[in-house]
Amino acid sequence: MQLGMVGLGKMGGNMAERLRRGGHDVVGYDSFSEKRDVESLEALVEALEAPRVVWVMVPSGEPTRATVRELGELLSPGDVVIDGGNSKFTDDQEHATELGAKGLGYIDAGVSGGVWGLENGYALMVGGSKEDVAKAQPIFDALKPPAPQDEAGQPIEGAGFVHAGPCGAGHFAKMVHNGIEYAMMQAYGEGYELLAAVDLIEDVPGVVASWTQGTVIRSWLLDLLVRALQDDPDLEKISGYAEDSGEGRWTVEQAIEHAVPMPAISASLFARFASRQSDSPTMKAVAALRNQFGGHAVQAVEAAEPPEAENPA
Structure with a gap:
């Protein structure tokens, strides 16, 4: 199967490589990576045969929103966009509505596996219509881990992949x-x-x-x-x-x-x-309160030695 991959960082690059090892044709684009196969999103869309499937693997928030918007202007009815980043599920619902008005499919894919996914596979939680998920199923099958076996040596179906529900369900599950x-x-x-x-x-x-x-x-x-x-x-x-x-x-x-x-x-x-507070305001207040109600010793900011041991209140 052919796939466009937008974003070739630690996750996207490894996912593209795993798909290629699985026999799939991946056209990659990343404006910051020398590993890109094309020089623009427009060139990526032109390199794919219709109906196209494009996987977006860029930082969540505005980078993903901007990429989805641009793809919405470039793709044709029947094409499918997959967001595999860590977007909020409410963004997915908006994207599905916007792309759906143009005849485009949308899938949100929660992906777990980190840098180890290239060798071990990725756990996938996807949201979208049954029709759109079916179009991309060969991609999901190549990315997910090999099926584990039960005590009788039979594969355990469903492990590592789930179609969790409609758009938004995949990222909600993740x-x-x-x-x-x-x-x-x-x-x-x-x-x-x-x-x-x-x-x-x-x-x-x-x-x-x-x-x-x-x-x-x-x-x-x-x-x-x-x-x-x-x-x-x-x-x-x-x-x-x-x-x-x-x-x-x-x-x-x-x-x-x-x-x-x-x-x-x-x-x-x-x-x-x-963990981000080198000197917690909360604990300053706690120390001050303990000193006020019980006369417990407090440590001045510039003190080199800790306060003497105290009796419990």
């Missing part, structure tokens, strides 16, 4: 996926900190590595933490500053809107906010 990811990473991080804080544990990386087999908390994320600790056992080379992509925020917003309790995901998001 949004929730990333919210869960926030909470899992936070739990691993907190467990690591406690292990490192006590003298009793002499081999922190070894403990974490021991959890990767036969335990209920084993996961690919845990494997990646083991890898990080192998490179830097005390994580001395890494700052404790953690950004958020936006999807954690959107997940919490939707939880509030639908009255779904999400204490773990919410706490993990707020922990990332806290």
